[in-house]
Amino acid sequence: xxxxxxSLSNAAVVLKYYFGLGFCLFGLFIFNREHPYATGxxxxxxLLLAAFFLSVARVEPGNKELKYRRWLRWRALSxxxxxxxxxxxxxxxxxxxxxxxxxRTIYFVERTPLxxxxx
Numbered sequence: 001x002x003x004x005x006x007s008l009s010n011a012a013v014v015l016k017y018y019f020g021l022g023f024c025l026f027g028l029f030i031f032n033r034e035h036p037y038a039t040g041x042x043x044x045x046x047l048l049l050a051a052f053f054l055s056v057a058r059v060e061p062g063n064k065e066l067k068y069r070r071w072l073r074w075r076a077l078s079x080x081x082x083x084x085x086x087x088x089x090x091x092x093x094x095x096x097x098x099x100x101x102x103x104r105t106i107y108f109v110e111r112t113p114l115x116x117x118x119x
Contacts, residue, residue, distance in 0.1 A: 016109070020053035051102065056091065059108040066094070068106055077106075 027046030032039040057068040066077045077096075084095040094106040 016053055016056045020050045020056075022050075023047070023053060024050035052107075055102055055107070057106050057108045059092075059094070059106070068094075068108070 023046050027043040027050060030039055030046065031043040055070055057070045060067045060074075064079075066079060066082070067074050068077060069075070077094075081097050082094055083097045086093060088107075091107045091109065094108070096104055096106065098104075100106070
């Protein structure tokens with residue numbers, strides 16, 4: 001494994017698991033029984049943000065299909081099912097023609113460094 005793949009693996013771990021679990025724990029920590037509606041709404045926002053970070057996928061393009069993995073299992077996706085693709089923040093995205101759980105878009109960590117220095 002080269003330095004670039006190691007950097008990508010580290011970025012994926014940080015962006016997916018550390019941020020996802022951190023926002024999840026913060027969402028649970030901020031909930032207060034004295035003010036359940038206000039803190040519940042704020043907690044829900046952090047839990048949704050955690051769900052987004054935990055749903056970031058790893059993508060491997062192939063000749064006939066694209067493979068992606070959100071948790072443990074690799075899934076195949078035909079190129080004809082892809083409607084659009086691009087980049088947003090540090091994530092790349094693949095927008096699908098039909099919805100797949102949990103979003104209609106597959107977000108993945110790009111193969112570029114997290115911090116981009118201008119020359």
